Amino acid sequence: MFTGIVQGTAEVVAIEEAELFRTHVICLPGSLREGLVQGASVAHNGVCLTVTAMDRDLVSFDLMRETLKVTNLGAVKVGDRVNIERAARFGDEIGGHAMSGHVMATAELVELDEAPNNRRLWFELPAPLGRFVFDKGYIGVDGISLTIGEVRKATEANGPRFCVNLIPETLERTTLVDRVPGDVVNIEIDPQTQAIVESVERVLEARGL
Structure with missing residues (x-):
């Protein structure tokens, strides 16, 4: 883990x-x-x-x-x-969120907004993963536990998109400081979110809803 x-x-x-x-x-x-x-x-x-x-x-x-x-x-x-x-050891602090290291897909960096002391990155996901991302939920981006700032639904022209906001510490410690639009990052969906969404989907399907 x-x-x-x-x-x-x-x-x-x-x-x-x-x-x-x-x-x-x-x-x-x-x-x-x-x-x-x-x-x-x-x-x-x-x-x-x-x-x-x-x-x-x-x-x-x-x-x-x-x-x-x-x-x-x-x-x-x-x-x-x-x-x-x-890998985390028993007793280690969980400073981010639990991650398995099993990447589900990649996402393209499509937009980068610079501001004093922080940076906002927008990524476009493969369509099937859109149902697992929510405002203020967790997501793993190139192994970094991040909070989703905002989600944009898929359109005819684009897949679902989400943004994350990066503080200077994250930029200094990780490779996201060098990422530019067009780059591809690894995505791991929060496993708890995935389990909840898929469980609800199965229940609704069983009830014919």
Whole structure:
């Protein structure tokens, strides 16, 4: 489990390509390597990955076909930075919201509004996910637990959209500071919201409503 509180970023220093398979090697700062062992779980841009090898500050992770298909990690290049969160341990503070590290889809950044000391980002979701986003609800964006500021319903021209408001701390600690319109981010819907919405839908369907 993860909390959506990104602990830092790390640079991808090497990528080994194979058919429908990739290995990412990242340079992990010492503060994020403490107690790390092979087989441990670490989130990259919100995607739960397993440590497959360690060589001092170089840590390797394997990405399979489904990960490359569903997330933005397949587009990562050497030199790019990714958001990093170590798996939560019993007793850790849940500063964001509970996240699984199982990304459901990606969303495109379509609008960016700058203001003194904060930034508002608008993302467009795939249509099926629109029913899971609500004003002031939680959402995971590239592994960051964020509060939804506003939701716009889908139109004939656009899919459903939502915005998040970022404080300087979030911009300083994560890769969202470098995001520009056209970029694609990983999305994890709040699992509690998803469970409630799907349960209500099943009840209504059973009653013919």
